Amino acid sequence: MRFACIDWSARATWKLSAVLAGAALIAGVGHAGALPRESRVPGGVALLHVGDATEPRPAVSRDGxxxxxxxxxxxxxxxxxxxxxxxxxxxxxxxRSADGAARTITFTVKPKRYPVQHVTLRDQAMVEPPADVMARIERESAHLKVVRSQWRETAATDAAFVQPAKGRLSGRFGGSRVLNGKPRAPHAGLDVAVMTGTAVLAPADGVILDIGDYYFCGKTMFIDHGNGLLSLFCHLSEWDARVGDSVRKGQAVARSGATGRASGPHLHWSVYLNGTSVEPELFLPARR
Ligand SMILES: [Zn+2]
Structure with a gap:
């Protein structure tokens, strides 16, 4: 049995243009553990050299x-x-360098084919939400969009994550979803098959950014790891921390469950970087 969820997310409609910088240089630099692994594909992460560290840190943005x-x-x-x-x-x-000089770095994103996953939900209200919950869904969607765009500058952001729960990966990132025979947005996270009540660990240090009980995601928690790097957990049964709490890597912050649009108990984990959902496995040690 595959337990999985169908997310509301994966919306980013931004148009990137350009790409290409010194990827080959990056493998050799120090502190590599603090960065995710690079994958220049849709849903991946590009690591770009943007300046010499003897200069002040430049400001970098993508579509603002x-x-x-x-x-x-x-x-x-x-x-x-x-x-x-x-x-x-x-x-x-x-x-933009500290002295105000502006330039553009271009790089190339390669195509990636993600697998298709078929999911069956028995609760028809979760497949085609009834009209009377549409206002709730829209309200929550607007709120979550604001949460995902959180930016808290910190001196150190740690992208060498611990997996928030150990278990079989029952839903991979990026797969197109077919829900009860109907195509849906791709899966913007990683599903880990765990029993209800399993401790969910903070993947890295951070601050609890948002907690809520949302229609699709169920009981939800966002952790802000700083500098636009966020973790999202869905379908929880309990929260063990509050908004504003500072949490440490490996600390139990919640319990897994099957709340919201879930076909059974599992942890859904999404990772956001500059407001967009990216492959969580890039932040975990490479599998052998
Ligand atoms: Zn999921």
Missing amino acids: VPVWVSRQATQWVAAVGLPLSLQPGEQQVDV
Whole structure:
């Protein structure tokens, strides 16, 4: 049995243009554990050299959205989240140095084919929500959009995550979803098959950004890891932290469940970078 969820998300309709910078240089720099692994595909992360670390940190943005820039040995490196909806090809980011000079860095995003996953839900109200809950769904969607665009600048953001729950991966990131025979948005997270009540761990240090009980996501928690890097947990049964709490990597912050639009108990985990959902496995140690 595959337990999975169908998300409301994966909306990013931004258009990237340009792409291309010194990828080959990045593998050799220090502090590599603090960055995600690079994957220049829709739903992936591009690591771009944006300046020499002897200079002040430059400001980087993509379509006006700020991008996380960290010092990696002798370089400033931008970690750019690439939307699942992105058309492969040339993409770009804007770089502004401390002295005000502006330039554009271009890079290339390659295509990636994600698998199709068929999901069956018995609760028809979760497949085609009744008219009387549409106002609620729209209200929650607007709220969650604001939450996902959170930007809290911090000196250190740690992207070497621990997996928030151990278990079989029952739904991978990026797969197109067919729900009761009807196509839906791709899956913008990772599903881990765990029993209701399993401890959910903070993947890295952060601050609890949002807690709510939403129609699709069920009991939900967002953790802000700083500099536009967020974790989202859905379908929880309980919360063990409050909004504003500082949490440490590996700390139990919630319990898994099957609330919201879920076909059974599992943890749904999404990772957001510069407002876009990206592959959570890029933030975990590579599988052998
Ligand atoms: Zn999911």
